[in-house]
Amino acid sequence: MRTILSLITLCLVQTATAQFAPQAGVAGTTAISKTSGKFTGWATGCALQRGWTDINDKSQGYVTSGDSSWAIGIADAVPVSIGDSGVATLTFAKPLYDGAGPDFAVFENAFPNPQDPEMAFLELAFVEVSSDGVNFFRFPAICNAPTSPQVPGAGVYMNARLINNLAGKYLGGYGVPFDLQELTGTSGLDINSITHVRLVDVVGSTGGHASYDSEGNVINEPYPTPFPTGGFDLDAVGAFYQHGLFPMGIGTPGVQKNYVVYPNPATDRLVLTSDEPMQAMLTDISGKQLTTISLTSGAAEIFLDSYTKGIYLVVLSDSKGNKWVEKITKL
Numbered sequence: 028m029r030t031i032l033s034l035i036t037l038c039l040v041q042t043a044t045a046q047f048a049p050q051a052g053v054a055g056t057t058a059i060s061k062t063s064g065k066f067t068g069w070a071t072g073c074a075l076q077r078g079w080t081d082i083n084d085k086s087q088g089y090v091t092s093g094d095s096s097w098a099i100g101i102a103d104a105v106p107v108s109i110g111d112s113g114v115a116t117l118t119f120a121k122p123l124y125d126g127a128g129p130d131f132a133v134f135e136n137a138f139p140n141p142q143d144p145e146m147a148f149l150e151l152a153f154v155e156v157s158s159d160g161v162n163f164f165r166f167p168a169i170c171n172a173p174t175s176p177q178v179p180g181a182g183v184y185m186n187a188r189l190i191n192n193l194a195g196k197y198l199g200g201y202g203v204p205f206d207l208q209e210l211t212g213t214s215g216l217d218i219n220s221i222t223h224v225r226l227v228d229v230v231g232s233t234g235g236h237a238s239y240d241s242e243g244n245v246i247n248e249p250y251p252t253p254f255p256t257g258g259f260d261l262d263a264v265g266a267f268y269q270h271g272l273f274p275m276g277i278g279t280p281g282v283q284k285n286y287v288v289y290p291n292p293a294t295d296r297l298v299l300t301s302d303e304p305m306q307a308m309l310t311d312i313s314g315k316q317l318t319t320i321s322l323t324s325g326a327a328e329i330f331l332d333s334y335t336k337g338i339y340l341v342v343l344s345d346s347k348g349n350k351w352v353e354k355i356t357k358l
């Protein structure tokens with residue numbers, strides 16, 4: 028009897044304390060900055076099945092904010108809204124594989140509670156992957172938030188510690204990481220040749236059309252959100268491991284990179300983005316200057332069409348005198 032009681036107690040304690048990584052900016056978070064030097068590339072295609080403005084009142088039609096191209100490329104704080112039960116399927120220049128640690132990250136536009144760094148306004152989505160574009164497999168999602176009363180659609184903040192393996196748990200500019208290793212042994216899935224990443228909107232309703240986590244619990248999340256921007260807002264999906272693509276970067280030691288250069292290798296152009304004003308100079312391998320551009324906010328491009336195949340350097344410098352060199356292969 029005592030053993031049974033102990034077991035019950037243990038289960039209760041575990042249930043009550045099951046916690047996951049906290050919000051971006053809080054010690055222990057797993058949030059990935061969009062300027063992380065680990066990215067090898069970003070989604071290059073997005074097929075969008077719009078979801079409903081309010082799935083329980085279909086007379087309102089589908090959400091309308093943004094279009095599928097807004098989910099392509101680096102996280103730029105410009106998201107496409109996928110709506111209640113909407114689905115976005117992303118493709119990549121090269122397949123993803125299971126490397127050390129997380130393998131890709133999904134960016135949404137969640138915003139913080141100014142009074143509490145642990146809390147944020149969150150809209151969530153399930154994440155699925157496929158290695159054939161036909162059969163998709165979902166990461167085991169957990170949401171330990173109370174299942175009632177219904178979280179209303181506005182003015183409500185959630186604690187990221189209650190959430191695991193759901194896109195959208197981190198603030199805008201910070202990706203939620205996913206590790207393909209968690210899907211090891213899944214029949215019909217090659218975790219070392221992932222061609223598609225899919226986001227499926229969590230409706231958030233605790234009534235009709237509820238969405239459930241992997242343990243069968245209703246995910247109680249802001250609902251309804253009957254706006255053109257309703258549901259999960261997909262900004263970007265970035266990959267850490269892709270066959271034939273390499274993160275590159277030799278920075279000023281101890282100074283964090285605030286920019287992204289991709290893709291590498293590149294064919295016709297390089298895309299550069301930075302959080303601060305920078306100069307970017309393209310040189311050949313001998314250091315001969317070919318072109319220079321200024322980066323402000325947003326993305327800039329260097330076109331490579333007129334250059335021969337080979338190795339090039341992009342030398343980036345900021346106003347404080349810090350310098351970084353990116354080695355780029357032109358195919």
Ligand SMILES: [Ca+2]
Pocket residue numbers: 124125126127128129130206207208
């Ligand atoms: Ca991995």
Ligand SMILES: [Ca+2]
Pocket residue numbers: 111150151228229230231248249250258259
């Ligand atoms: Ca929702």
Ligand SMILES: [Ca+2]
Pocket residue numbers: 097098099101102103104105106107261262263
């Ligand atoms: Ca975007």
